[in-house]
Amino acid sequence: MQKILRVLIIIAMLITAYLLVLAWQKDYANVPATSADAVTPSVSTSTTGADIPTSTGTGTSDIPAATASATTDVPSSEVGGENTNAKQGALINVTTDRYQIKIDPVGGDVVYAALRNYNATLDSKNPFVLLENSGQRVYVAQSGLIGPNGIDTPAGRAKYSYQSDNYVMQPGQKKLEVPLTYKQEDGVTITKTFTFTEGKYPISVNYNINNTSGKAWNGQLFAQLKRDSSKDPGMADKGAISMATYLGGAWGTPDDDYNKLKFKDFNDGDLKAASDKGWVGIVQHYFVSAWTPQNFTGQFFSREKAGDHFIGMNSEQFMVPAAKQKDITATLYAGPKDQDSLLEVAPGLNKTVDYGFLWPISKVLFAVLEGIHKVIGNWGWSIIALTLLVKLALMWFSNKSYYSMAKMRAIAPRLQALKEEHGDDRMKMSQEMMAIYKEEQVNPMAGCLPILLQMPIFLALYWVLVESIELRHAPWILWIQDLSSMDPWFILPMLMGASMFAQQMFSPQPTDPMQAKVMRFLPIIFTLFMLFFPAGLVLYWTVNNLFTMAQQYIVNKKVEREQREKAARTAG
DSSP states (O other): OHHHHHHHHHHHHHHHHHHHHTTTGGGSOOSOOOOTTOOOOOOOOOSSSSSSOOTTOOGGGGSOOOOOOTTTTSOOOOSOEEOSSOOTTOOEEEEOSSEEEEEETBTTEEEEEEEEEEESSTTOOSEEEEEEESSSOEEEEEEEEESTTOSOBTTBOOBOEESOSEEEOOTTOOEEEEEEEEEETTSEEEEEEEEEETTOOOEEEEEEEEEOSSSOEEEEEEEEEEEOSOOOGGGTTSOSSOOOOOOEEEEEETTEEEEEEOGGGTTSOOOOOEESSOEEEEEOSSEEEEEEESSSOEEEEEEEETTEEEEEEEOOOEEEOTTEEEEEEEEEEEEEOOHHHHHHHSTTGGGGSOOGGGHHHHHHHHHHHHHHHHHHOOHHHHHHHHHHHHHHHTHHHHHHHHHHHHHHHHTHHHHHHHHHHHTTOHHHHHHHHHHHHHHHTOOGGGGGHHHHHHHHHHHHHHHHHHHOGGGTTOOOSTTOOOTTSOOTTOHHHHHHHHHHHHHHTTSOOOSSHHHHHHHHHHHHHHHHHHTTSOHHHHHHHHHHHHHHHHHHHHHHHHHHHHHHHHHHHHHO
C-alpha cells in the first residue's frame, strides 16, 4: 500500500507540474505577437461604413443593431450635422495622472489608452498600452447612440466638434471633463462628456440629449469593446515558454457575478443577460476593460465579425420629449486588475483576478502576503516571510510526519533484515513489519502528509503570483527583478533542485530499487519544470525546502537520541 501511494503521489506531482506549464494554453491565441512598446495609434480615415477603420475592413459591422420598438414610425434624423472643428484624421489627446488617452472625434471612441503607472515591459520606458487601433492590434472602446433618431448609423458615425484637441489634468485637479458636441439638423444637441477622476481608472461617459426640436427624440445607447485576435501584450516579457492566462470575454451581474465567454463562443448567442448594475468586458493578463451601466438597464451582447470580436451592452430605447433633455451614462474601466478598484466599479468585476478552483486558499495567501509587504516593503522578502508563516501553521502536522519518517529511517536496518530473513514469504514479512510499526508507533504513510499539505498551497500561490498585478515587475534582489516571471539566469531553480536533493538525504530511502531510482531523479525533473515557473514560486519552494531540512534535522536528532536511550535501556 505504501509503495502504491508513493508512486501515485509522484505521478500526481509530475502531472501537476506538467499541467502548470501548459495551463490554459488552449485559451492562448495562436497569432503573431504585437509590440508592447507601440505608442502611435492609427486614426480614422473614413466616416462611412465602420465607425473606426479595421484591418479587415468590416464595413458596417461595428454598429450593433438597434432594438425594435413601437416608435418605428418616427423618422430617423440625418447623420450629418454641425461639426465646426473636427479635423480629418485628428485625435483628441487626454493626459491624466493615470492615463494617456486618445479619443477619435468620429464616433467619440477611445482608440488609445496607455497606463502611465505601468511599464510596457520590465526594461521599457514606455507605458503599457491597453487599448489601441494600430496596424498590429485593434482593441478599442466604442460607444454611441443608435435607434430611430440615433447619430450612429450604418451610413456613418457622428463627427463631434470639440473645444480643444489636448486636455491635461493639472496637479491637484480632482476632475477633468472632455466634452464633445454634435448638433443634429433638426435642432437636437448631443453632448458626449468624458469625465476623468484623479487617482481613479473608471471613466464616466455621459450623453446629454437636449431636444430643442418640435418632436420627440428616440434612441438608445450602445457601449462595446472591439478586439481582434492578436496576442496578449501583457505576456510580452514572460519568456519564450510562458504560461498563458485567460484572454477573452467576461461578464457579470449581481446574481451571477463572474462568467467567462471565450472569443470562439462570441457568435453562439449565449450572452443574453441584462442588468442595471452588471458589467461586460474583455480580460487579459493583469488588465481588464469593461463597460458598466449607470442609470439604465444594459442588455448584454456578443458577436464576431470578420475576425473582430465585439462584447458590450445596449440600453433600452428611451424617448426625450420636445423641449426636454435627458442624460444617460455608462462607465468605462480600462486598467489593472486591482481587486479593490474593481470591486468599487461593479459586483464581481474583482473576480477577473482569477485564482482558479483554489481561490479560497489564494485569497488568504494574497491577503497575508499583502499585509507582510506593507511592513517589509519588498515582495521577495515578503514571500520568504510567508513561507515561514506557512511552515509554522503546518508545524504540528509536519512534526508528526517527520517524526514518523525519522523512525522509519531508524528502523530501516531491522526492516532490511526482516526482508532477508523471510525472503519471498510476503505475508509473513508483512505481518512482522506491521508488528514493528506498532511497536515503534510508526505510520509509514505519514511521510506523504507534507506533500499533500503543501501541494494545494503551492498551486494557490502560483495563481497569486500569476494573477496579482501587485507582483508584476516586482523585484527582489540582485538579478531577480520580476518575481512574476521566470529566473533569467536559472539560478533559483538550480538552488531549488540542490535543496530538494539534500532534503532527500534526511528522508528514509525506499526499499524498492525502482522506487528509489525514481526518487533520485525527482529533483532533476522538478528542476527542469521549475526553470519556467515564476521566480517568486521557485523562491517559495526553495525556502520551504531549507526550512524543511532544518526541521527534519532537529527531529532526526531527537529520534536518534530516543533510539540510543532505548537501546541503552534494553542493554541494561
